[in-house]
Amino acid sequence: MVHPYTSKGKLERVVNKEIQPISNFNGQSMPVQDLDFSPFHETVIATASEDATVRVWNFEGKMDGQTPLAENQNEECSVLLQGHTKKVTLVRWNPVASHVLLSGAFDNTVRIWDASSASESHSVTLDDPAQHVAWAYNGACFAVACKDKKLTLCDPRANGVSAKFDGHVGTKGARVCFLGKTNMLASTGFSRQSDRQLFLYDVRQTASPVHKSETTIDQASGSLMPFYDPDTSLLYIAGKGLNPKP
Numbered sequence: 001m002v003h004p005y006t007s008k009g010k011l012e013r014v015v016n017k018e019i020q021p022i023s024n025f026n027g028q029s030m031p032v033q034d035l036d037f038s039p040f041h042e043t044v045i046a047t048a049s050e051d052a053t054v055r056v057w058n059f060e061g062k063m064d065g066q067t068p069l070a071e072n073q074n075e076e077c078s079v080l081l082q083g084h085t086k087k088v089t090l091v092r093w094n095p096v097a098s099h100v101l102l103s104g105a106f107d108n109t110v111r112i113w114d115a116s117s118a119s120e121s122h123s124v125t126l127d128d129p130a131q132h133v134a135w136a137y138n139g140a141c142f143a144v145a146c147k148d149k150k151l152t153l154c155d156p157r158a159n160g161v162s163a164k165f166d167g168h169v170g171t172k173g174a175r176v177c178f179l180g181k182t183n184m185l186a187s188t189g190f191s192r193q194s195d196r197q198l199f200l201y202d203v204r205q206t207a208s209p210v211h212k213s214e215t216t217i218d219q220a221s222g223s224l225m226p227f228y229d230p231d232t233s234l235l236y237i238a239g240k241g242l243n244p245k246p
Helices: none
Strands: 012-015 018-021 032-037 044-049 053-058 079-082 088-093 100-105 109-114 119-125 130-135 142-146 150-155 160-166 175-178 184-190 195-202 205-210 216-219 225-229 234-238
Touching: 044 088, 044 100, 053 088, 053 100, 088 130, 100 130, 130 175, 142 175, 142 184, 150 184, 175 225, 184 225
Parallel strands: 032 088
Antiparallel strands: 012 018, 032 044, 044 053, 053 079, 088 100, 100 109, 109 119, 130 142, 142 150, 150 160, 175 184, 184 195, 195 205, 195 216, 225 234
16 A cells, blocks of 8 residues: 555545545555665555565556555556565665665575566575565665574675674564664564563674673563664664663
């Protein structure tokens, strides 16, 4: 579903005084697991689906900027990317190359795609499925949080793993985030006792986290989501039930 943020209120439309479901793009044959807006084109979205495909959609000209789509869009996507053998759960555009995007799936692979030619450029095989991925600020590498409780740094140009090191030991999924132009990588996850944690790593020396003893935030069940603002050099942590501390 594509909805302009300038159109406030409930996500529904009224036709002949009857409320109808919001219009959407109908193209994936199974549920969509993830999506990502292109950082270069405001009308382009990439979606990852359980049908083992990644699709790129361009809704330019289909909206007036103030109202949702006029009707359901039963049409072909702009780009279809096929290669994964199991459901795709993650998709991320490269921050500096407009035609490059990354996808992660339950087939234990992370694939780099060239959307301009609808072809696969690189593939990295992992020991377990990726739970979260993040590109570096300059798009030269990416980090992966895996189900095996490891964090992995990958160089897509080398078609392999640059470094692999211990992450959070809790059973719930971790998330990763590069801290702008610095050499720092942040990860959020859980301890064995379900303490919510924040680890900071120097990607030049990943043997152990930086300030590991000072990273317990609180105890709750919801995952924490890290967001870094390079303009202010601030790392924001969002999560359900997060209790602010002085």
